[in-house]
Amino acid sequence: MLSVEYIAGFIDGEGTITINTNLRSRGIPRVSIVNTNYDVLRLISYTINMWGVSNSIYTDCPKVSSRHKIVHRLQVYDKQAVLTLCEVLLPHLVIKGEHAKIVIDFIKRRRMEGRQGTTFKELEKAMITRIRGLNRRGA
Numbered sequence: 160m161l162s163v164e165y166i167a168g169f170i171d172g173e174g175t176i177t178i179n180t181n182l183r184s185r186g187i188p189r190v191s192i193v194n195t196n197y198d199v200l201r202l203i204s205y206t207i208n209m210w211g212v213s214n215s216i217y218t219d220c221p222k223v224s225s226r227h228k229i230v231h232r233l234q235v236y237d238k239q240a241v242l243t244l245c246e247v248l249l250p251h252l253v254i255k256g257e258h259a260k261i262v263i264d265f266i267k268r269r270r271m272e273g274r275q276g277t278t279f280k281e282l283e284k285a286m287i288t289r290i291r292g293l294n295r296r297g298a
Contacts, residue, residue, distance in 0.1 A: 161206045167251035169203065176245065176258035177294055178265055178287050186269075186287055188262045190235040190244055195228040204233055210247055212240045242266045261290050 170176070174192040181187070194200055197216070204214050212235060219230045235241050245259040252259055265286050 160209060161202055163247060164251050166203055166206060167248045168253075169199070170248065171252055171254040174255065175294060176255050176262055176290075178262060178290050180287060186265065186283055187236065188238055188241040188266055190241055190262075192233045193230055194233075195230055197231045200231050200233045207235070207244060210243060212244045212247075213237050214240065238266050238269070258290055258293055261286050261293075 170190070170192060173194050174190065176190050178186040178188050192200060192203065197218075200216050204216055207214060214233055214235045217232045217234065219232065235244055242263060245263050249256060249259045249263070265283065268282065
């Protein structure tokens with residue numbers, strides 16, 4: 160089992176905390192880690208499963224050249240799992256702390272919206288825009 164600090168550092172360096180959008184929804188919170196080392200992703204997967212965070216690991220074969228390595232992606236899509244993971248990691252994230260705060264707030268506001276019928280559409284758009292800016296290369 161890995162430490163929370165190790166996993167936070169790994170996500171700071173190799174991970175993404177974001178909100179995906181598509182035509183059918185106003186946002187899907189997601190945490191993912193991409194790496195060529197399957198074993199380390201398996202250890203992270205095992206550890207976060209122990210915290211109650213459901214996740215999956217996918218393998219992507221190189222499309223450009225046979226010289227490229229096979230890449231593995233650990234993904235967390237379930238809203239409750241993303242919320243739990245972000246809350247556990249937040250005190251230990253150095254680079255992606257603001258990302259985690261936005262995703263936590265996004266999920267909690269979504270829950271309020273579902274219960275009270277309140278719309279947060281403009282605020283959600285602002286959150287998605289902010290997290291996209293944080294995730295932009297070179298930002």
